[in-house]
Amino acid sequence: MSNNPFKSIDSLKLSFNHIKIWYTAGMGFFTDAYDLLIISYILATIIDADKYAGIVIPGFTEYLIGPSSVFWTGLLASSAIWTAILGQLLFGYLGDRLGRKKVYGVEAALLTFGAFASALAWNLPALVAFRMIMGFGIGGDYPISSTIMSEYANVKDRGKLVALVFANQGIGSIVAAVVGIVSALTLPPDIAWRVMAGIGAIPAATVIYLRRKVPETPRYSLLVEGKVEEAKKAAKILGTELQVDKPVVSKKISISEFLAKYGMLLIGTAGTWFILDIAFYGTGVYSSAVIAPVFGSPFPSGHVTLTLPDFQADLARVLFQGAIPFLVGFPGYFTAVALMDKLGRKIIQLQGFVMMALIYGIVASLAITAGTKITGFVIPSIMAFAIYSLSYFFIDFGPNTTTFVVPAEVYPVRYRTTGHGISAASGKLGAAITTYFFPALLASIGVKDILVMLAILSIVGAILTYFFVPEPKHKSLEEVAKEELEEEQIQRS
Template sequence: MKIDVIEEAPMSRFHRKLLVACSGGPLLDGYLLSIVGVALIGMTHDLHLSTSTAALVGVSAMIGMFFGGLVIGWLTDLVGRRVMYTIDLTVLLVGSVASAFAANAWQVIVLRFLIGFAIGADYPIATSLLTEWCPRRERGRALGITIVAWYFGAMAAYAVGYLITLAAPAGAWRWMLASSAVVSLFVLALRHGTPESPRWLVENGRVDEARELIRSVLGADVSREQLLASRTTVIRSGSLSALFRGLYLRRVLFVSVFYTCQVIPMWAMYIFGPQLLGAFGFNENTVGNLGSALVSLLFMLGCIPAMRMLDTVGRRPMITWSFGLMTIPLLVLGLWSNAPVEIVLGCFSLYAFFAGAPGILEWLYPNGSPHPSGPPRSAWPSHSAGSEPPGGPTSCRCH
């Protein structure tokens, strides 16, 4: 669905404020998902965790993310972006505070699952709201900034975890998990007053509200007829099974393989980063945490040239070359288990830097961000260059 007055609007103070508010969610998500990697060191000792239980604590948020994205993405289409945009942060705030008082491993696991559920919810909510307000020419860059914010949050988690360990060695992991509440409050304040998506309002028959919202936010008048006409570009709603047939099946397979190759090694580094570096001879509490912060910094820095190259080189070449380059340092680590410290940290760092483009594409592909001069080039493997999925980036809603 495309509303021309939004698609072609100049970048304004409102758009920049919305970008900061939407980026706050990924920043918090990166912090929440990474801080547990630091907290696991002390938690394992204090709660007497076995190896399998510690692993479950680490991945429970990932399991929650799966269900959160699956359920809340659909619910957001029903009740609106703005409502869910606040509820999910409230869950993160409460879950972070409660984690500090967990008495056993299973309480931590349940709370981390709920936190992951809310994180999984925030991804479709925040990115949908941003893309549905953002001008077409700025959409790709805006989504790139949100993933940079994610990496910044992850880097901050390792730095904060290290400082908390120095300040309060006993029970430091509780303070680490609770520190996410401070970030949650900050992001909630940023998101206060965020308007609903006019595209969602039009799709749900609230055309007059959408007109007034566009007028008050962008200072532009748009007629009812124009908004109603924009609905004709929306592909009719279908069942969930439609995702597993024809064109959409090819897309699902493509992003599934892409996400699997991108996410598994990246999350191994984030959740178990200090332990992994410890296995290669680093001190977990000091060098391990700081080394993980360095790796996270390089994840973030790798996004900067990638944001430019994705629009000049193209999506498909970037993802191909990036995965090829990411494979080399992982092979070195896998085949050279007793490598010197410098080689280990260098391989982790190279992998993180080369992962910049796939990290951005994780969010560009599902949100259908167009190329600045037109539709996305090679955005989906089933389309020729210069083509766009039918109906635009928000064209299909499966219920």
């Protein structure tokens, strides 16, 4: 687009102000990833304490051991995911309707409260309820934080900055592993799980005030609200001036017009995220089934009651084994950040899906099964596990990062958080389906066939990326979204 009023923002060099906005936007995603890993640690701590050390945690053990254990385990594991879907849709809508500024900080307060309250829960239903509040806040964080970062970013570094917001997930995974393992090793189980639940709230709590102080983005102020002075004031935070002196608005369009113009794009951003989260959360659910034949279980077989120190040591080892794939994936986030504005979003997403399909297919072909269980591999098990773990690297250096970045760039300013919210909710729907159905699939068809299924899904993700996802690299947001502005009102510079 010629005569873009945001040319001065788009052409800025990367500055400390961009980094400050990144920190403010990124801490919610720390909690998101921390939560993904820590809930499996919490479940393992409570269940294994009873199973191997005879330690009963009143208000919790009776729900997770016994006739209704499958229901309660599934509910606890997935409760935050279901409410995240609602948060993504609602905050996505409100971010466009009321503005990014009016709702920013509310989601961080919700997830902070939910995480802290989870640590103080008196029984399992209370823990589920508090995690639902936290999930709602996590969901709200997706469309608002990504959009605020993209609308403040310069063109040259926009992909890198939005990807960096998301890369806090990688940091959250590492911290969850460290907190979980150290807590399991040093604290009794009834205290350990509470420490695990509460610590994830701290980073989000540090940015509530900062988020409330972030001004409305220059793009929303000018193009939606028509407030020239507000837009100029926001631009000054970045140390630049907007070249505009009259209200310039983005054209309103009906739902049918939106679907006609952006419907195929929505299939691209929502469909690929849906497929990605089936793989990302699915591998999290059945990772232990691949790990078990490699490392074995440190817990003794048979009816042996361990002393507390022995149980703590074995539990810490189990938790570490479960974290290994996440640790392998960690550099993938920052590889994506480094290359986002060089290779482009589309290439990174395509190669990620292709490599995931290859890795899942290779590991499935190498697996030796007895019934539905993997008993070993035709190559040394540790090599097979290394190949499997690489899928986490290519998930993160691939669609896990790009599906977050692209929707923050490709929709028009009036519908940007809505488009991102719908896309993110599609992903979490895939995650919720996975969390519910993969344990049953694990029992009925086994890991090998699940890996084959994921390989096929990854190929579908690559096809959707190729045909329905555009390349926003080195283009202004207005150009990418084909924004229709009343250009004759823009003061020519």
